[in-house]
Amino acid sequence: MTDLSDLATLPSVAGQPLTTARGIVVIHPSRDAYLGVAGDLHDVGFDLCSDLCAVDYLRHPGRDLPPGVEGERFEVVVNLTSLARRQRVRIRIQVPESDPSLPSLVGLYPGTEAMEREAYDMFGIVFRGHPDLTRILMPDDWEGHPLRKDYSVGRVPVQFKEAPGPR
């Protein structure tokens, strides 16, 4: 159904590990190649960035990664859509815990602005070059990044009124 064989011939995509997940081509670029891959995909018609989100693989027992890609703690997942070709393609980038940063896609896809802020807010991944990388859903003075796996769910203590005495 989807013929994506031409994607592998793009200069920036060639050499990057490619897999297929349920009919969708998944590209696993290195962090340095990330922006180039996204730029080339944008040029061949993947003009809508449907989704950008992060995943914390801290407690995941093991995921499918092609040979040559070493799993890091964080992963940023970008789903791009081509309106003209009616196709999707996915980019998965490994982001290490020691340096959780990634170049921003905002220049290329302005619609990723809020999504990158959400990923920063929830996972603490810094998108270099983002014009306004502040918290978006949590309060500005919040500590920690709630969707990280080492951030516990937490509980609000329930205050019960003291039970009335017999008299």
Place this chain on the structure above:
Amino acid sequence: MTDQENARPTIADHDTGILRLPEDVVLDPGGLGDDFGEDEPMIINMGPQHPSTHGVLRIVLELEGETVLRSKPVIGYLHTGMEKTGEELTYVQGATNVTRMDYLAPLHNELVYSLAVEELLDIEIPPRATWIRMLMCELNRISSHVMWTATNGMDLASTSMMIYGFREREMILSFFEKTTGLRMNHNYIRPGGVAADLPDGWEDDVAAIIDTIPGRLDEYDDLLTGQPIFRERCEGVGIISPELAIALGATGPILRASGVEWDLRQSMPYLFYDQVDFDVIVGTVGDTFDRYAVRLNEIRESCRIVAQILEKLPRGDYRSQDKKVTPPPRARIDESMEALIHHFKIFTRGFEVPAGEVYTAIESPRGELGCYLVSDGTNKPYRLHVRAPSFVNLQSLPALLRGGLIADAIAIISSVDPVMGEVDR
């Protein structure tokens, strides 16, 4: 930062009109002082407690007189950590969680979640279940759009429209209540099928709905579409070009109103949308009136689809017969100990989903509703991310508001149709 990282700025800030202040500036109108002359731009705060913001949306506006220069939506007031909650609930419980995100289109949320789980499980859904899902989703689309027409009417000072819209929505919610037991937050579409078969006499109920709605839409046309005051407030207000809409990630009626024929039901068909006949409604100008017209006509198209489903809905199972995901029938529990244990296990422990990752997307009334699901092979999702259309569509608000009046801002916010439960999750 290398030069390459910023080599491709396609759309500058001044085009999209997003208000950005230095990090140390606190957006507090009270702190701005009195030294602002009348000609200086002024920053004012709209919301979060504003009747026209459809929930708790706050917008920081930069004004020159009454003209909006730049603006910035501030969100998060309804954030309850539903994605984190989703990681704590089993796959069986998950539908109860996601259905609360977009509370005007709960069935779409359940559908995209169920489709993602089913794709990881790799199970087959019986045709009747798929048709029932389509029927319920299209009715939900009608009720959501009717609700939007109602609130939009109220924002533009047509209070009677508010009452009419709620009247029509009530018909559909009554049918939902009859079918699912609840008017909202149904938990009806579940991984494996739907929770229950359609009730007796559902054909008559649905036929009554699709017989009534088109006539009511003609009344709306009389009330709003042809009305000079309404048109004056909508036409030419908040125009967005197709290029900018795509760049900002806008989908749904905003994108279609700007003339892009992009509807996931037709572009990337899911369920059985490739077996029904309907048109994708597109606008030409991309203004507030086009967004109104697109939604109004989408109701008509949804009625067309529902009429076709009425004819095509086959007999059969309403949920998968895969024992792994489907509990045994109620009657079996009384006679079989194994069935009782099986039933108990499904609702306490749930079922395990093979490890993997999947992104599914459907066309919700507001645009592309996506679900990125990562499984680690246990009975709970490892990561559940919902791509909420309202969340992304809100980014087009500064571009729409730029250069308009504050009075137009009310019409424009309404035409974006943000559902804050979905924006903040």
